[in-house]
Amino acid sequence: MDYSTDLLNALVLITNYVLIPSISYGSQLALGAVGVTLVFGILRFANFAHGEMMAFGTMATIFITWWFQSMGVSMGVFPTALLALPFAILITTLLAVVIDRSIFSFYRTRKSPPVTFVVASVGVMFMLNGLVRILIGTDEIIFRDGQKFLIKAGAFKKMTGLSEGLALKQTQVLTFVLAVIAVMALFWFLQRTRTGKAMRAFSDNEDLALLSGINPERVVLVTWVIAASLATLAGVLYGLDKSFKPMVYFHLLLPIFAAAIVGGIGQPLGAILGGYVVAFSEITATYAFKKFIKYISHGDFAPEGLTQFLTTEYKFAVSFLILVLVLLVRPTGLLRGKVL
């Protein structure tokens, strides 16, 4: 075998195990982080219940998916969950608005300090956590259907004659495409529409926005609608890609917060950037480079260990280390400047 084949193998290896997973995981984190960042920019508090909101949205999707499946409705090669998604978004949005009206709006009218909102969001977190577990239980649920792979590892090997396979799951492509569409729609909305501009103005300077006749309740309402929709989308994509487990969604909160802060909290673009930074670092730092080094050195040098920076269990530590580093070195996040 010549060296160029080895290099190609190394490239395929990295694409398969680092690049593709990072892009899909990063898109999921980015969607979650945009929601966190929007709530932070408009309502000015860190919403600890965001992970549970994602879990709730996913749960709603699963129930509707099951209902569709029982009626024999499907989307052929695409997962049925995509058909259920709009309805689930509607339900989650309704829930978010009800929560805002019954819990958060009271503190808004009294102009309570942000920390009160955070404590209230912890209360919401408890309630949603219990609600999701009561409705669907704590077990792992796989609700993916339709075609699983776009490219199978075996077929790829046969096609190219390389010894490394490349597998591309349909959910990974779906995740990326849907995330791009959602983000583009969001930016079009924020930049071009009246309501979007009102939101940006409100986030930039609340008093000035109020003086120019912007209705704060409407801005807040739209914020929750967007945050809940993105949370549902992120949750469903994560669930399709891996599986649904309420516990895991609670733990997603940390990388999502990290992504939002790393990118510069209050900045949707930063949140997206942060999502990919966090995902890429998590996966790179926990990937075992043993095989990669073997290929790149043309088999001359094979490390004894796995050549992993950190074991997979320390994934959290990576997102957190980035978070701390950014907070210490550049507290405003990667993108600074105006909010929203």
Added chain:
Amino acid sequence: MTNSKRATISFSIMALMLMIVGFGQSWNVALTIINLCLISAVMSMGLNMQWGYAGLFNAGVMASTAIGGLTAVLISYSPVTKAWSVGGTSLTATLISLLVTIIAGVLVWKKMPKGSKRSWSMTAVVLTGYGFMRFFYEQATSAIEAVDPAKTGFLGGLGLPILFSWLAGGVAAAGLAWLIGRIALGLRSDYFAIATLGISEIMISILKNEDWLSRGVKNVTGLERPVPYEVDLQQTEWFINMVHWIYGTAEDGSPASAAALREAMQLSAGVVVKLCYSALFIVVVLIILGLATRALNSPWGRMMRAIRDNETAASAMGKDIISRHRQVFIIGSAVIGISGAMLTTLDGQFTPGSYIPLRFTFLIWVMVIIGGSGNNLGAIIGAFITWFVWIEAEPASIWLVSNLDIFLAETSPLRLHLQEVAPHMRMILMGLILVLVLRFSPKGILPEKAPDHY
């Protein structure tokens, strides 16, 4: 209503509820709840110092609890000499390479002029150091973890009395808090919350994965007890006499049967052991309550409240906000660390997998908020109420479901599902209580009292 009246009433209601459990379910259950209430009281007093006195949003309570628990293991477990002899040298080498790396790094940072040359040297130092550390570390851990993995596979502890670990747990938690404070204090409140939440998660993943230190998810069981064992108690003369004295005669006046006596013996042994724990815990709670109240009423406490209420004004008066925050963060974490060691002592085992933020961080938050932030007695009553609801919500909701006879048949799937998920009712209940208290009585059950001399 004055505060002392409120306190008397709320503590009496709490006592009544516990008595109902005692007579209704069993005294063993009631005492189990009381013991955990007392431990929770220590936790919430610690958090109350951070949040109630100083307004620090610490979302990493779990880190202090866990390191307290680890300390209990490291103090009381007898040392595994074989593990030390096979892994001790490489472990020391790991430590030395860590120290050398840190010293070299600091030297490079301080001595070299700023620029790309310094950055590159720094990277080289860190990478070389990391390489050495990794090398020795892998040698050490694989050697240690290979020593009788079914029973030990870790370094063990010092073999000291476990009661000593309560103090040591506090010191360890204080050390960790100093480190966390170096990183996170000075950030604005919600960033601080997220940073501490992150550190506590990392702490738990370290405990779960570093088998050589904590045995990881294999758990450490059979920790030494500061109180007598039930089995030994049943052989002791005074205990046998006591049981005979209480249960010696049946209701009709004739001597009780041997079987009844044996049952009474087992029950009482459990109760006596739990009472011993309660006595120990009450001593700790009273000491900490006394010290905390004194601190709160001292000039130091007034300064803390001043910083909490208006940082700008306090710093204009010459108070160093960050170092005061660090101080109160360390003290509060030390108290929480003590409670972590107490919890591990009571359980007799250390299970890293059982540490989850909902139970060990956010539940403590509920305790402090509903009890009344800034009030130490409030923190205690909050801990009692919250833990009581947390435990009793499950039997209560199961009882509710089983009384749905009128609406649901015995075998209806909805009913079966409800029975299965009844434990999660407590989550909803906790959230509801927190939100309601925050809205309708934001100062809690026992509000912070404004000092008279204002």
